[in-house]
Amino acid sequence: MKGLIIKDIMCLRKQLRVFGFVVAGVLAVGIMYVLSARFGNIASANARAIADNQMEAFEINNIATLALALFMLVPLASVGDLLNVFIADRQAGFEKVAGILPLSVRKRLTARFITIFTLFGIGAVIDVIIAFILSVLTDIISFADFVGIIISASSLMCIYSALVILYCILLGKGRETVAMILSLLCMVLIYVILRFNKLKDILIAIIALDDTGDSGMSTDYFWDFITFIKQKSYILLITALIIMAVSYCISYVIADKKRGVI
Amino acid sequence: MRKSGDIKVFGRSIDEDSASLREDIGVVFDEMGFHEFMTGRDINIMMKNIYKNWDEEAFFNYLKEFSLPSKKKCGSFSRGMRMKLQIAVALSHHAKLLVMDEPTSGLDPIVRNEMIEIFRDFVVEEDHTILLSSHITGDLEKIADEVVFIDGGRIILSGNKDEILEKHGLLKCRKDELKEISESLIVNTDHGPYGEEILVNDRESARKLYPEMVMEQPALEEIMIHYVNRDRKR
Numbered sequence: 114m115k116g117l118i119i120k121d122i123m124c125l126r127k128q129l130r131v132f133g134f135v136v137a138g139v140l141a142v143g144i145m146y147v148l149s150a151r152f153g154n155i156a157s158a159n160a161r162a163i164a165d166n167q168m169e170a171f172e173i174n175n176i177a178t179l180a181l182a183l184f185m186l187v188p189l190a191s192v193g194d195l196l197n198v199f200i201a202d203r204q205a206g207f208e209k210v211a212g213i214l215p216l217s218v219r220k221r222l223t224a225r226f227i228t229i230f231t232l233f234g235i236g237a238v239i240d241v242i243i244a245f246i247l248s249v250l251t252d253i254i255s256f257a258d259f260v261g262i263i264i265s266a267s268s269l270m271c272i273y274s275a276l277v278i279l280y281c282i283l284l285g286k287g288r289e290t291v292a293m294i295l296s297l298l299c300m301v302l303i304y305v306i307l308r309f310n311k312l313k314d315i316l317i318a319i320i321a322l323d324d325t326g327d328s329g330m331s332t333d334y335f336w337d338f339i340t341f342i343k344q345k346s347y348i349l350l351i352t353a354l355i356i357m358a359v360s361y362c363i364s365y366v367i368a369d370k371k372r373g374v375i
Numbered sequence: 376m377r378k379s380g381d382i383k384v385f386g387r388s389i390d391e392d393s394a395s396l397r398e399d400i401g402v403v404f405d406e407m408g409f410h411e412f413m414t415g416r417d418i419n420i421m422m423k424n425i426y427k428n429w430d431e432e433a434f435f436n437y438l439k440e441f442s443l444p445s446k447k448k449c450g451s452f453s454r455g456m457r458m459k460l461q462i463a464v465a466l467s468h469h470a471k472l473l474v475m476d477e478p479t480s481g482l483d484p485i486v487r488n489e490m491i492e493i494f495r496d497f498v499v500e501e502d503h504t505i506l507l508s509s510h511i512t513g514d515l516e517k518i519a520d521e522v523v524f525i526d527g528g529r530i531i532l533s534g535n536k537d538e539i540l541e542k543h544g545l546l547k548c549r550k551d552e553l554k555e556i557s558e559s560l561i562v563n564t565d566h567g568p569y570g571e572e573i574l575v576n577d578r579e580s581a582r583k584l585y586p587e588m589v590m591e592q593p594a595l596e597e598i599m600i601h602y603v604n605r606d607r608k609r
Contacts, residue, residue, distance in 0.1 A: 116424030123417055124410065201410055210408035214425050215397040 114216060117224035118231065124201040125232070128191065135191045140243050143184045147251035150177055175339045177253040182262045182342065185240050189263075189270050192236040195229060195277055196289050203286045218368050226361055229274045237267045254343075264346035268353035272300060275353075275360035282364045282371070384472065398427060401465025403475040407457035411450025415443060418464060426468035437463035441493075455486035462493060473497060475507040479514050487514065494518050512596040516540075524599050531602045536595070543598050544578030547571070547589040556585065563605035574601035 122129070149155040162168040202208060211221060244259035276299050280292035305312060315330045342349070382389045384396055409418060415438050423429040438445050441459040443452070449460055458478055465473055473494075479487045491514060497503050498518070509515055515522055516536070523533040532539070546556070549570050560581050562574040574593060575581040582590050593601075 114425075116421040119424055120410075120421045123413065123421070126412070205410040206404075206406055206408045207410065208408075209404050209406075213397055213400065213402040215394050215427070216425065217394045220394075 114220045114224045117211070117216070117221060118228050121198045121225065121228040124198045128197060132188065132192050136188055136239055136243070139184050139187050140246065143181065143243060143247050144250060146180060146184070147247050147253065150253055151251060172336070174253055175336050178258070178262070178339055178343065181247065181254055181259070182266070185244065185259070185262050186266045188239055188243070189233060189236040189266050192232050195274050196293055198228070199281045199289050208286065219365060222361065222365050222368055225278060226357065229271065233267050233270055237263055258343040261343040261346040265342040265349045268346065268349035271353040272356045273297070275357040276300070279360040279364050282367050398468065399471045401468065401470030401473045403458065403461040403465055403473065403478050405477040405480065407449065407461055409449055409460070411448060413449055414447060415445035415449070415460070418449070418460070422464060422468070428468045430467050430469060434463060434467035437466055455482050458482065458490065462490070466497065471502050471504065473505045475505065477509055478507060479509060479511055491517050512594070512599060516595045522595065524602060526603045526606060531606055532598070539598060540592070540595065542576060542578060543593050544575045544581055545591040545593045545597065546573040546575050546581055546585065547591065548573065552588065563601040565601070565604065574598065
């Protein structure tokens with residue numbers, strides 16, 4: 114099983130080489146951003162916005178949080194694009210080799226899931242290091258909130274990857290792009306179903322457009338979302354673990370029925 | 376896809392514990408299934424973490440023996456080198472059974488000969504077996520003990536190769552002599568430019584019965600073609 118994980122990581126070797134540059138870039142841009150938000154142009158622009166009553170302090174804080182959250186997402190997204198493994202396997206015809214290895218379907222599937230955990234684990238650890246450095250330099254966001262964002266981002270990436278694996282196995286080889294689109298659609302759909310009432314209210318308010326617009330509902334909703342990913346990341350983590358477990362079980366049943374095609 | 380029946384390898388059903396059975400089976404495909412960016416060293420790292428019996432030293436010795444560079448990406452290998460790489464992998468976990476799909480097709484005669492030598496060395500060990508599918512009957516003639524001819528998914532002839540070669544004969548005669556030959560001996564008749572060519576299933580009997588006719592030893596390929604032609608005429 115370890116051999117397959119090594120092989121998967123070898124497939125991502127080129128991607129991992131780029132990862133070093135991505136981390137360095139994110140760290141550099143992150144430091145520039147937090148320093149500017151504290152002492153530079155961003156700080157003075159924020160001060161002006163507050164003085165002119167264009168924005169409130171918490172909104173500025175939320176915008177900064179969002180920018181830093183996006184920075185945190187970049188290393189995770191660049192390290193864990195598992196589609197490349199599926200594509201590389203298909204191009205090489207590796208499924209034939211995999212089929213003759215002395216590994217059960219369960220072990221082969223477990224190897225793929227461990228690869229995701231390992232990669233996101235690496236991404237998350239590096240993110241935590243970046244977050245620690247940035248949190249020392251800024252008072253906009255605490256280290257604990259940073260960790261919350263990292264857990265949320267890792268959880269979302271794990272959900273996405275679990276769905277990609279499931280769809281790749283279900284749809285068969287050569288359908289990796291469809292699997293990716295379906296996974297993203299699934300995630301959006303689950304979110305819409307879970308937050309249907311709130312989203313419906315916002316939509317009605319936007320459609321009913323009057324002078325007051327949607328009365329700030331969408332902005333409030335967005336700020337609530339930012340607070341959620343900072344402070345309630347454990348909910349996303351639990352969801353990710355459940356989805357990964359479900360994806361693993363369904364993928365196993367499908368792969369077993371397809372005589373071990375993973 | 377298996378529709379019915381039971382498949383046994385080394386006396387064990389493949390449904391029992393197919394994963395552990397595969398420790399003793401090496402497979403060589405007509406196309407290499409390794410990623411093109413992989414080097415011999417990469418394959419060694421991967422395989423030593425998969426096969427319990429992986430013999431790292433043997434693998435690198437095979438690479439050396441087959442003149443395969445261990446640091447070069449296998450995507451740049453020729454077809455012959457790719458086949459040799461697969462064989463090196465199959466042999467390095469001390470497989471007892473080698474299953475090969477067209478291992479010599481598309482190879483030049485020198486490399487083909489080298490491959491056959493490798494197969495011969497492998498089957499020297501008493502508990503070693505090779506199961507190979509090939510359209511190149513000349514190769515089968517050199518190494519096979521048992522052969523099974525399959526045409527359109529049907530087995531048309533099977534048995535010990537030497538017995539098949541010993542039993543069959545190619546009888547050459549004129550068209551008017553054809554009627555004299557017992558039908559029970561005839562497998563198939565082909566009309567050639569210089570007369571009739573008949574594959575008989577009992578060479579010795581045919582030789583005794585028709586001493587005036589020319590009897591030749593057929594090659595495995597000729598036997599196969601006659602059997603296929605006979606079946607297609609039916």
